[in-house]
Amino acid sequence: MKDHVLIREGLPTLGVLLIFTVILYLLYPALAVIGIGLILYVLFFFRDPKRTITIDDKLVLAPADGLVTNIEKVFEPQYLQEEAIRVSIFMSPFDVHVNRSPISGTVNYLEYRKGEFISATKSESHEVNEKNFIGITNGKRKVLVVQIAGIMARRIVNWTKMDQNLTQGEKIGMIKFSSGTQIYLPCSTEILVKKGEKIQAGKTIIGRFAND
Incomplete structure (x- = not known):
């Protein structure tokens, strides 16, 4: 993922999931795994890989x-x-x-x-x-x-x-x-x-x- 960046539209979702994960941890630490899994998926979904573009009008x-x-x-x-x-x-x-x-x-x-x-x-x-x-x-x-x-x-x-x-x-x-x-x-x-x-x-x- 070193050649990927995070799309800014993913930041609000990440913020909500971070709060959700903290709440789960406070309720029952093992439940925090659910939140962590969702955070990892959002990071994956909002990835923006660098791409070399070949420009050709044809x-x-x-x-x-x-x-x-x-x-x-x-x-x-x-x-x-x-x-x-x-x-x-x-x-x-x-x-x-x-x-x-x-x-x-x-x-x-x-x-x-x-x-x-x-x-x-x-x-x-x-x-x-x-x-x-x-x-x-x-x-x-x-x-x-x-x-x-x-x-x-x-x-x-x-x-x-x-x-x-x-x-x-x-x-x-x-x-x-x-x-x-x-x-x-x-x-x-x-x-x-x-x-x-x-x-x-x-x-x-x-x-x-x-x-x-």
Whole structure:
């Protein structure tokens, strides 16, 4: 874990667990093991590993760690407003939950939408669950990253703002505990991952843009 840092969003949870562990210890010392176990898991969950990012405007990097659960063509009405390729990624409680920008560009679309918190493994979750939309353009191309809450995830964290310039692989947010992330790409994009493949944010190349 020497190459990992702790995401600041994990500090409040750690503080609560520390108090909880002290209370357990005062009630019955052996119970403190429960609190210590929870603290270790939170430290593990909110880890932020250092990653070397290779910047290439022709490539699309994974926006999240996890399992590719679906790749399909759909109509994207929010931002691209056209047929697009949607790559869906499931983030388990054991994956790194930091989201990263798949391309270098400018944030010119943001929308937060309240919703439900059903399991991210269910196909309907991307329709009904709480989500956050981040649209990024580099002048030539547009991609949309969607952060989706899950049955355990009760808070979506967005670190971007409108008109912010992003570098490919830059951190853009996270989702607390198991959740899902989707990326919508132009139909001309060559997809380089397959359903069932494990990927890493900022490291795995998931697509290659068509030549302009």
